[in-house]
Amino acid sequence: MNNENQSRGSLHFQLFGIPIEIQPFSWLILAILGLSMFSHMASPLQPALIFVVVGMLTLLAHELGHALTAKAFTRSTPIVIIGNLGGVTYTPVSMPTRMAHFLMVLAGPMASYALGMVAAVFMGVQIGSISSALMIYTLDPLSFITGIHAPEEAYMALAYAVESGGIGHFTLMLYSTFFMVCFWWTIFNLMPILPMDGGQLLLTATNKPKFVAMVGLGLSSLLAIWFLTGGNIFMTLMLGYFAWINWQILR
Numbered sequence: 001m002n003n004e005n006q007s008r009g010s011l012h013f014q015l016f017g018i019p020i021e022i023q024p025f026s027w028l029i030l031a032i033l034g035l036s037m038f039s040h041m042a043s044p045l046q047p048a049l050i051f052v053v054v055g056m057l058t059l060l061a062h063e064l065g066h067a068l069t070a071k072a073f074t075r076s077t078p079i080v081i082i083g084n085l086g087g088v089t090y091t092p093v094s095m096p097t098r099m100a101h102f103l104m105v106l107a108g109p110m111a112s113y114a115l116g117m118v119a120a121v122f123m124g125v126q127i128g129s130i131s132s133a134l135m136i137y138t139l140d141p142l143s144f145i146t147g148i149h150a151p152e153e154a155y156m157a158l159a160y161a162v163e164s165g166g167i168g169h170f171t172l173m174l175y176s177t178f179f180m181v182c183f184w185w186t187i188f189n190l191m192p193i194l195p196m197d198g199g200q201l202l203l204t205a206t207n208k209p210k211f212v213a214m215v216g217l218g219l220s221s222l223l224a225i226w227f228l229t230g231g232n233i234f235m236t237l238m239l240g241y242f243a244w245i246n247w248q249i250l251r
Helices: 003-007 024-037 045-074 098-127 130-146 152-163 169-189 197-206 209-229 233-250
Strands: 011-015 018-022 079-083 086-090
Touching: 018 024, 018 045, 024 045, 024 079, 024 233, 045 079, 045 086, 045 098, 045 169, 098 130, 098 152, 098 169, 098 197, 130 152, 130 169, 197 209, 209 233
Parallel strands: 018 079
Antiparallel strands: 011 018, 079 086
């Protein structure tokens, strides 16, 4: 890694004793993704900007989950770099066991999911029902598959808060973006596709790189086609890139 080139224009700071670098290209990727997601709206700029901020916070939570778990197991100080298509946690010392490595990888998506729970608690305080907000966050995203929705009382509490001015339009959009990003990025990241965490978890559990690459190649190819039919070029290109990575591993 060329530190001079990659650090130029980057933001450097520490959280919980973990050195963090945010490279400028990561902001651009989030902006492109946000604008593509909200391009159907009459005014996509505000939701896209909210998406950029929430996306960066989610990436930070995710990588800190990896880094803090690695620090606990190795008693060393990892380095977090956020750039390109996501973040990377570098550990100066190898994880002591396969189980430790599995838990370190799993801690990333669990931390991003937990960030959504924190946002739900804050919304719950504002609408006067933390349980309602938590149920909306945990049940609604998969309701089209499970058929299970949050109770009607939860929606009524949220609707009353909006009508009475307890939650404004901007705040509601902020919470909605937190729920969407934290939940769906966690689900997406846990898919068994290398180099995502789901692929790393399957690789750690099986220790069979070619099997994992075969699963990743098939799934990423199917998802790329699905996103292409939906007109999402960004996700199509990203999953096509993941398919290429898995194909290279198979070769």
